[in-house]
Amino acid sequence: MTVKQLSMPELAEACTDLGVRGIGLWRAPVQEYGLEATAKLLRDRGLAVTTLCRGGFFTAIDPHARVQAIDDNRRAIDEAAALGTDTLVLVSGGLPPGSSDLHAARERIAEALAELAPYAHERGVRLAIEPLHPMYAADRCVVSTLTQALDLAERFPADQVGVCVDTYHVWWDDRAPAEIARAGRGGRLHAFQLADWTTPLPEGVLNGRGQLGDGAIDLRAWRELVDAAGYAGPVEVELFNDELWGRDGREVLTETADRYREHA
Amino acid sequence: MTVKQLSMPELAEACTDLGVRGIGLWRAPVQEYGLEATAKLLRDRGLAVTTLCRGGFFTAIDPHARVQAIDDNRRAIDEAAALGTDTLVLVSGGLPPGSSDLHAARERIAEALAELAPYAHERGVRLAIEPLHPMYAADRCVVSTLTQALDLAERFPADQVGVCVDTYHVWWDDRAPAEIARAGRGGRLHAFQLADWTTPLPEGVLNGRGQLGDGAIDLRAWRELVDAAGYAGPVEVELFNDELWGRDGREVLTETADRYREHA
Known part of the structure; x- marks a missing residue:
């Protein structure tokens, strides 16, 4: 998503040229280019798919909407498996x-996880609950802290349900460092993403994630926390940023890699 | 601030007509109308000043800026005392x-409180730390949770430093109900404010606080929590909302009183 202006082949080529060995993908661009075509394109270049974003949206009350959400998440799990x-x-x-x-909504998430976690496990896919910043609690994600995400995840086996830590969402939380350690101890630190916090926030607060180094977050400190928690997986940079999307995608990718080395 | 389009005399008259017996004031409109004039106007009408907003902005590192902040807060304390x-x-x-x-910034707040709390106490004024929503952590308030606010407040006597609970800032936090009880037990629940949470948030996320009943917050549940914690003080409604500011102030005040009865 950081460089969504690039087509899938352009992205694969730019990553190869830069020495980036893995890509986190979102479902919509994969579906647009084709699931099998994407899998083959990246496989042929030796590029790993680090994570697939995103499943979820489990909080509907309406039974029909709940069945639709479960079905859609099964498809997302299938897509993750197909992408490797x-x-x-x-x-x-x-x-x-x-x-x-909020409490009842979180319980409905647990019910959905109970249905989906075994299905995912059979296909070699782990579910990573991502706590989103509390400013999204009403309209996107009632899981607002790493504590809540782990409380949910720990109802299930660690190789089935863990958490995704994104600095943009947790940086303000003085409990998050201890919760990262808790996730590491439990084998539930399944993904780690970086974005910086810049102000003023744009209308709708979706597309103002800062380029690494432009904002208020001590990114290196967070990277060191996940390192200390035993995390050995890929580090993703996920920026939703209208200004970055308006620039040349290869240039943004190169800048992002430079910023990663400098700030994380 | 909910009806900042009203002049001080208009506000006093509208409150009297509505049977509202107290008003929370901000410093700028008080200074504009005059401190003594405001105190007299409200005293003559038998209207209480519930709180004065706001002191603070204690996190500067520069020594000169820190001295300025302390001096300005002393003036705010004097103004609060003058307003009664x-x-x-x-x-x-x-x-x-x-x-x-963030941690060092919070420690600088504690240093400032140590200077100001005795000064305020001598003038019959309590300081109420207001945790602001985590979306303001970078640019307005590094105290993002009621837990952090109480951890700071409890370094000082309860009749000198307490907390201000605003539903807009704490509604997402599953620890806040227990922290309200903690504040009540400690005699530190010094102010309670209502605003609803509506989306999408506006650019800058300052002026999108929802009219009571328009948003996602169970306002009555929060009011009952502060009641159960022994809070017997006034309930303020503090809405920063461009749409409300664009309407007739008396109409907004009447609507707000109606909404309060219906939703809180």
Whole structure:
């Protein structure tokens, strides 16, 4: 998503040229280019798919909507398996219209995980619950802290359900360092993503994630925390940023790699 | 601030007409109308000043800026005393430019409180630390949770430093109900404010606080939590909302009182 202006072949070529060996993918661009075509393209270049984003949106009350969500997440798990990644990142969903019950919404997430985790496990895919910044609690994700994400994940086996830590979402939380250690101890640190925090936030607060080094987050400190927790997986940079999307994609990718070396 | 389009006399008259017996004030409109004039106007009408907003902005590193902040907060305390309110609400300040050290910024807040709390106490004013939503951690307030606010407050006597609970800032936090009880037990629940959470958030995320009942927050549940914690003080409604500011102020005040009865 950081360079969504690049087509799948352009992205694969740019990553190869830069020495980037893995890519985190979102479902929509994969579906656009074709699932099998994407898998083959990246396989042929020796590029790993680090994670697939995203499953989730489990918080509907309406039974029909819940069945649709489960079905869609089964397809996401199938897609992850086809792409050869072992991790599907979950954005759990916000409050349904008219509801203000955060606790009940979180329980509905647990119910969905109970259905999906075994299905994913059979296909070699782990589910990674991503806590989103509390500013998304109403409309995107009622799981707002790493503590909540781990409380949910720990109801299931560690090789089935873990967490995705994104600096953009957890940087403000003074409990997050201890929770990263908890995730590491439990074998539940399934993905790690970097983005910086810049202000002012744009309208809708979706597409203002800062380029590494442009914002308030001590990215290196967070990278060292996941290192200390035993994380040995890939580090993804996931920037939703209108300004970056308006620039040349290869240039943004090169800049991002440079910033990663400098700041993380 | 909910009806900042009203002049001070208009506000006083509208509150009297509605049967609202107290008003939370911000410093700028008070200074504009005059401190003594405001105090007299409200006293003559029998209107209480519930709190004064706001002191704070304690996180600067530069020594000169720190002295200025302390001096300005002393003036805010004097103003609170002159207005006859016992509570000055504090917005603690964000990260200074170039810094990413949230912990150190919080310690500088504690240093400022140590200087100001006795000064306020001598004038009959309590300081109320207001945790702001984590989306303000970088640029307005590094105190993002009620837990952090109480951890800071509890370094000082309860009749000198407490907390201000605003539903807009804490509604997402599953620890906040227990922290409200903790604040009540400790005699540190010094102010309680209502605002609803509506999306999408506007650019800058400052002026999108929802009218009571328009958003995702179970306001009555929060009001009952502070009741159960022994809070017997006023309930303020503090809405920063461009749409409300664009309407007739008396109409907004009437609507707000109606919404309060319906939703809180």
